[in-house]
Amino acid sequence: MEVSIIENGEVIWMRNASTQANISSCxxxxxxxxxxxxxxxxxxxxxxxxxxxxxxxVN
Known part of the structure; x- marks a missing residue:
């Protein structure tokens, strides 16, 4: 599963649990x-x- 944070149309943070890929910035x-x-x-x-x-x- 992948989680992304998008601001102004750009991905500024992302984490993919299965591939361990990520996007961030110091x-x-x-x-x-x-x-x-x-x-x-x-x-x-x-x-x-x-x-x-x-x-x-919910029943």
Whole structure:
């Protein structure tokens, strides 16, 4: 599975679990982009976990 963060039409961060491929930049640590990437990933994880909880309530 691959997860990508896209900003202004460009992939700025990517991780492929099966191939171990990734895209990132050390400059993101300095300019705050890394924190925004983490926040987007946390939001996505919370949404996915919420959707999983919905399936537990379906009979």
């Amino acid at each position: 400059s993101y640590l300095k300019d705050g982009t890394q924190q925004r990437i983490i926040a987007a990933l946390v939001d996505a994880l919370e949404q996915a976990n919420g959707q999983l909880q919905l399936t537990k309530n």
